[in-house]
Amino acid sequence: MSDPRAPQVDRPARRALAIAAALVAASLVVPLLAPHAPDAIDLAARRAGPSVAHWMGTDDLGRDVLSRVLHGARLSLLVGLASAAVTLGLGVVVGVGAGWRGGALDTLLMRATDALLSMPRLPLLMVAAAILEPGAAALAVLVGATGWMETARVVRAEVLALRGRPFIDAVRASGAAEWRILARHLVPNAAPTIAVAATLAVGRGILLESALSFFGVGVRPPAPSWGNMLYQAQQSLTVAPWAALAPGACIFATVFVINSLGARIARGDLEARPA
């Protein structure tokens, strides 16, 4: 690749990246293609199996599952991506701060990171979401703010490794300001590490949103998200299994694509490194 600072991405990774981008684009465009309004109730066709009119069947209230899945993609991906942005922001700041400065700041930040890692994340989030009743944006912040610790750790390790490399000394010797060294030279060289952390964070964010919504404390009905569709479908699981299968399969497929992308980037990065 021409730009040495760009993340080392091989062809399968680019393909996966394209798929991920296509997913996001589709989630924005496809709701327009949905055959029905996501909240159109058809009481005559409640819990109807897949048919020509309703490709994925209908749910408890006779709403079209396919249309709800398409619309649900928006909220699920939004929460996943926004929470990952929060996670990355916090994780990179803490990781770079600890790794670059070292000393007492490093000790303090890493102690805090280790401590927060042993909090019961899901139960705490469930209680917080049940009481605060956050909207989609606040939910993303909650999920992101409780998940930055692993990112901080890997970024710190990467910064520690990069800090002693000659090119950093060279930039410093040429009189670059500290923020410039960090922003232009250090962080871009940690890009593959950060990219892998990003894919993990997006996947976790989507899974956590769906888990919270599954317990009825995440995205509130009637707005469809993949998680709260499952929450509603659970009650009539044996009568209308299609209402539960479709949104779950979407969550799984999306997170799988994103995680595979992360695995590819990690492997590409590993092979690109000098042994």
Add this chain to the structure above:
Amino acid sequence: MNGFQLTARRAAQALPLLLLVSVIGFTLLHLVPGGPLDVYLSSPNVRATDIARLREAYGLDRPLAVQYLAWLAAFVRGDWGYSFTDGRPVLTRLLERVPATLELMASALAIALVLSLVVSLWRARRPRGGAVVDAMATAGISLPVFWLGLVAQLLFAVALRWLPSSGRMTFDGAGLADRLRHLALPALVLATVHVAAWTRYLGASLDGVLRAPWMRAARSRGVREGTLLARHALRPALLPFVTVVLLDAALLVSGAVVTESVFAWPGLGGLFAEALARRDYALLMAFLMLTSTAIVTLNLVADVAYRWIDPRLRDA
């Protein structure tokens, strides 16, 4: 520093975390609009003056910090309050659920350990199968656990009728076979995430060990492939794996909450989901404290175990 001192120091460092969890939990639970007594307002027989009287009786009119210290003092003495929903002591309600949770967690862990070991060793022997195993492991960590549970119920309980869909036993005092049949689905579902995560980890660490120069040395001495893998490669790869397993305690807790509520397993996780749906605050608070204590303890054990297993770290 000897092992005992180190353990004591780590334990002391864990205390602030438990206090932090308790402060977060306590503050959250008092942020509820109307406070914890809000539920009584849904009854037409309760008037505003009754609420005021109750607030005073429960000490809810005192400053939050004072209430927190009072709660903390009681909590440390083992007085964990009473459940809103059935009036019984929280501690009793939690303790009666412990055996079921331990049964589920222990079986899931055993399944996950065996499966991840077998799969990683198989992967190491057959490099061509590596890609398939890796893809499956990635799939495993991408699965929403509750959905996996629902699909397993649909497939094995509803469609095939091989196994019961929920509960721990058909009736009180049911035989071992019945209990095992109930245990199978939730334990397998709970194990899946761990199998996937651990296979990824063990696979990567075995890959690293297999490339080590002393592996080539051993092979050139004529050590058989099986022995090579089991004795020379597995042991160093297992070293960090032990801590990974113990550090996954937090994952196990969230997995249990989800799995138990999907399968109506009468354990702590199911109780938590129930308490959440009914906003049983005393119970929620106690559960948060109990799980964070358990996680912190297991992390402490991981720390000590790592030093005990790897003699090089003992004097460090």
